Amino acid sequence: MPGIDEITGLVKSSARDAGFDLAGVAPVHDFPELAYFPEWIGAGHAGEMHYLEARNEAGEIKRASLQNTAPWARSVVVCAINYNTDQPYSTGVSDPERGWISRYAWSREDYHEAVIRRLRIVEQCLFESVGVGRQDAARTAGEPALSEAEGPALPNPREATLGATEAVFTRCYVDTGPLVERVYAKYAGVGWIGKNTCILNQKMGSWLFLGVILTSLELTADLPAPDRCGTCTRCLDACPTAAFVAPYELDSNKCISYLTIEKRGAIPEEMRDGMGRHVFGCDICQDVCPWNRKAPATEAPEFQARDGLVNPALGWLAEMRAEEFREKFRDSPIRRTKLSGVRRNAVIAMGNSGRGEFVAALEKLRVDEDPVVAEAAGWALGKLRRV
Numbered sequence: 001m002p003g004i005d006e007i008t009g010l011v012k013s014s015a016r017d018a019g020f021d022l023a024g025v026a027p028v029h030d031f032p033e034l035a036y037f038p039e040w041i042g043a044g045h046a047g048e049m050h051y052l053e054a055r056n057e058a059g060e061i062k063r064a065s066l067q068n069t070a071p072w073a074r075s076v077v078v079c080a081i082n083y084n085t086d087q088p089y090s091t092g093v094s095d096p097e098r099g100w101i102s103r104y105a106w107s108r109e110d111y112h113e114a115v116i117r118r119l120r121i122v123e124q125c126l127f128e129s130v131g132v133g134r135q136d137a138a139r140t141a142g143e144p145a146l147s148e149a150e151g152p153a154l155p156n157p158r159e160a161t162l163g164a165t166e167a168v169f170t171r172c173y174v175d176t177g178p179l180v181e182r183v184y185a186k187y188a189g190v191g192w193i194g195k196n197t198c199i200l201n202q203k204m205g206s207w208l209f210l211g212v213i214l215t216s217l218e219l220t221a222d223l224p225a226p227d228r229c230g231t232c233t234r235c236l237d238a239c240p241t242a243a244f245v246a247p248y249e250l251d252s253n254k255c256i257s258y259l260t261i262e263k264r265g266a267i268p269e270e271m272r273d274g275m276g277r278h279v280f281g282c283d284i285c286q287d288v289c290p291w292n293r294k295a296p297a298t299e300a301p302e303f304q305a306r307d308g309l310v311n312p313a314l315g316w317l318a319e320m321r322a323e324e325f326r327e328k329f330r331d332s333p334i335r336r337t338k339l340s341g342v343r344r345n346a347v348i349a350m351g352n353s354g355r356g357e358f359v360a361a362l363e364k365l366r367v368d369e370d371p372v373v374a375e376a377a378g379w380a381l382g383k384l385r386r387v
């Protein structure tokens with residue numbers, strides 16, 4: 001078996017070959033930033049994203065420490081891929097009849113798929129570099145669960161047997177793993193955590209998706225990236241809904257990204273004005289960041305913008321029907337908010353537009369069969385009539 005430095009080098013170069021722009025290795029450790037996670041949950045900043053609050057059998061918040069869910073993990077390989085395309089920033093366009101879908105969601109393929117596919121290539125390289133091809137050795141760990149010393153007491157770890165007593169375990173995640181990916185990205189040297197809470201890289205900016213591989217191998221760790229925010233506060237000042245309670249601290253309940261993507265049902269009225277013309281996600285705190293001024297554009301075909309999604313017409317989205325939604329947003333992250341969410345958001349944006357032209361359409365939407373859309377249309381009409 002090659003030395004650990006060599007394995008680490010092979011894994012990182014396979015990440016580049018797989019199409020990742022950045023890759024690094026973080027040690028597994030209870031980093032100081034993780035102590036903030038239970039505080040954040042306790043303050044209610046997760047809103048209705050209850051999956052973030054999940055606890056293990058001992059009652060500990062899973063995401064606060066890998067000890068709580070993957071005590072076998074020794075290293076986290078963090079990979080990042082640029083999704084920026086050569087398109088305007090939301091802060092640079094202002095047609096009130098058009099809405100804004102955030103940059104990451106214009107893609108032709110859902111990023112979870114695009115990232116996990118590449119992570120699997122890196123994972124395969126890891127297995128091969130320790131001398132066991134996954135094809136030969138990967139198997140699903142059945143019951144009874146493996147002991148902590150031997151491996152994870154988790155279902156379906158990828159396992160490659162090295163010898164009688166030695167084994168290597170891995171798990172790949174994009175979003176759904178029991179860890180705060182940005183903290184590991186920082187300690188893998190991928191970038192620093194900005195005051196807007198995003199991972200920023202000096203050369204690439206912050207238009208990055210993250211993917212992680214937990215492994216029981218103790219790989220050579222990178223150094224954390226230094227914070228380069230300095231005295232800048234542009235992101236904090238630009239947020240239209242004052243979602244940052246402090247630098248590095250975001251209250252999801254006030255974040256347009258949460259409201260437009262994760263929040264089901266009616267959006268609290270006091271948040272609607274601040275949503276402006278956003279119909280899915282929000283890019284403002286990244287658009288204004290000086291480190292994104294010269295962010296390079298990706299050539300990955302999956303992340304090129306679909307027709308009609310950059311600056312989409314509000315009328316089109318508000319009146320969209322189920323069949324077109326399925327067709328237009330097949331394999332798109334926009335499916336997450338469902339048709340009801342997209343229409344609700346477009347209707348609120350119409351209310352915020354100041355455009356009397358929308359009144360006739362909103363009158364019809366006020367009696368829409370979807371009660372969430374109908375309620376939002378009533379609010380939008382009221383707002384348009386007040387201005």
Ligand code: B12
Binds near residue numbers: 033036037052179182
């Ligand atoms: C839940 C979630 C959200 C929530 C909450 C976001 C948030 N800031 O917490 C909502 C729906 C609002 C959201 C929005 C977005 N998201 Co999101 N989201 C996640 C998810 C699934 C979990 C994040 C989480 O645990 N949040 C809890 C808080 C506490 O963690 P955190 O913000 O990451 O905070 C850490 C640091 O701020 C930190 N900290 C660091 N330094 C300091 C200093 C001090 C003094 C303090 C107090 C704290 C502190 O402490 C925290 C850890 O405890 C991750 C994937 C994952 N599994 O990690 C993706 C992820 C973070 N999201 C991502 C993206 C792309 C977005 C959006 C850009 C999408 C969009 N355009 O709308 C926005 C960005 C908004 C923003 N400014 O964060 C990417 C981020 C990539 C990057 N470059 O950073 C991720 C990593 C997904 C991925 N796999 O690529 N998201």
Ligand code: SF4
Binds near residue numbers: 241257283
């Ligand atoms: S994504 Fe938008 S709403 Fe959320 S914190 Fe950033 S600027 Fe504010």
Ligand code: SF4
Binds near residue numbers: 196197228291
């Ligand atoms: S806008 Fe300024 S403070 Fe905010 S993340 Fe970028 S550099 Fe940091």
